[in-house]
Amino acid sequence: MRARIAAIGLVLLAALGVGTASAAAPAGEQGIGGSRLDRILHRGEVRVCSTGDYRPFTYRDPATGEWSGIDIDMAGDLATRLGVRLTLVQTTWGTLLDDLGRRCDLSVGGISVTLHRATRAFYSEPYLRDGKTPITRCENADRLATLEQIDQPGVRVIVNPGGTNEQFVGTHLERATIVRHPDNNTIFAEIIAGRADLMITDAVEARWQAKRLPELCAVHPDEPFTFSEKAYLLPRGDTVLQEWVDQWLHLARNDGTYDRFARPWLG
Template structure:
C-alpha cells in the first residue's frame, strides 16, 4: 500500500514539475522550438506595412520582421489584422509580435508590452495643399463643416474623437483614403507625421501640415506579449543592434527616400 502511495506521489510531483516547466517556458523558447515567428500586421499603412495586389507584404516593418526572423533562424508567418481588431487578435495569442507603424498608447500598454521605442512621431493634419492655410490648428479643424476622414479603430480615430468632436467624421479604407482627399470627398485626415510626409512625397497635391510641430506627441514600437521579459529582452537587444549597426536607419532611409506605389 505504501509503495503504491509513493508511486502515485511521484507521478503527481512529476506532473506538477512538468506543468511548472511548461508555464516557465518563455515565448522566445516557443518561437525557437516551433521554428516560426507569427507577425500580426495590418498591411494598410505605408511606409511601414502594405499588402500588395499580388499578395506580398512590403514596408519598413516588413523588412524589420524579416530581419528579426533571420536573427532567430525561423520562418515568418504573416497574420493579417486591422486597426480595429489588432488588440483582440494579439491578446488572443494569434501572433508573437505585432509590427507595422504601431503607436504606443497607455490603453495598449494595459494589455501588452512594447519594445523599446523605434521613433518619435506625432499626429498632424494631412490636407490638399490648396487648403493648407485653412487647417493649421485644432480650432480650425474642429468645425461642423469640416469633413474629417480616418481609418477605423486606430489612434487616428481616437485623436479625432477626443479633440475634434465638432467635425464630421467619416471612415474609409486606409489604402485609398488619400485619394478621397485629392478627389475633394474629404478635407482633413489626422495621421502620424511619418505617414503624412510619406504620402506627401507619393501623391502631389497633398501636404503635411506643420510636421515638426505635432498636435499630439507619439512614439512607435512593436507590440509584444505581456509579462514575458525574456522575449522582450531579445527583441529589444535585436532592435538595439539594428540601430547601432545602421541596419534600421538604412531600411527607413530607403523607404522614405523613394516612396513606392
C-alpha cells in the same frame, strides 16, 4: 503557512497576467520552456501580425498579397537573427490586441505607444518619435492648420477606424464632421477626390503620402499636435521575449540595419 502564502501569490500574479507567458501555449507547444521565445525557436517560425495598410511601415498589396514596408523588412531581419522562418499574419487596427498572442508572437507596423494598449500588452523599446498632424489638399493647407480651424461645422475629417487616429479626432473634435473610411490604403484618394477635406494622422505617414501624392501636403509635420512613439507590440507578461526583442532592436538601430530599411521610404 509559507506554502499557503506562496500559492496565494501565484494566484494573484496569474490574475494580473504577470509571469504567465506559457499559460496560453497552444497544443503541441506546452511544456516547451517558459517563454514564447522558446516556442518560436522550437517550431522554427515566428508569426508576426501587421495591418498591411500603413505605409511606410507596412503594406500588403491587395492584388498580389506581397508585403512591403520598413517594419516588414525589420520583421524579416528579426526572423533571420533568430534563425527561423517568418510568417506574416494580417490583422486590423480594431483586432490588433486580440490577435496578439492568439494568432501571432508579436505585432509590427507603425504601432503607436498608448497607455490603453499597455494595459493589455508589452511594448519593445521605441524606435521612432512621431505625432499627429493634418494632411490635406495643398490649396487648403493654410486654412486647415490648427485644431480651431479644423474643428468647424462643414469641415470633413476622414479617419480610419480602430486606431489612434480615430481616438485623436474623437477626443479633440466636436463640431467637424467625422467621416469613417475602413480602408487606410484608399483613404488619401478620398481627400484628393474632394469627398473629405483632411485627415489627421502620424507625421511620418503624412510626409510619405505627400511625397507620393503631389496633390496633398503634410501640414507642419515637424510640429505635430501631439507627442508619440512607435514600438513593437508583444504579449503581456513575457519578459524573456521582450528583452530579446529590445536587444535585437537596440543593435539594429545602431548597426545600420534600421537605417538601411528606412532610407528607401523616408529618404
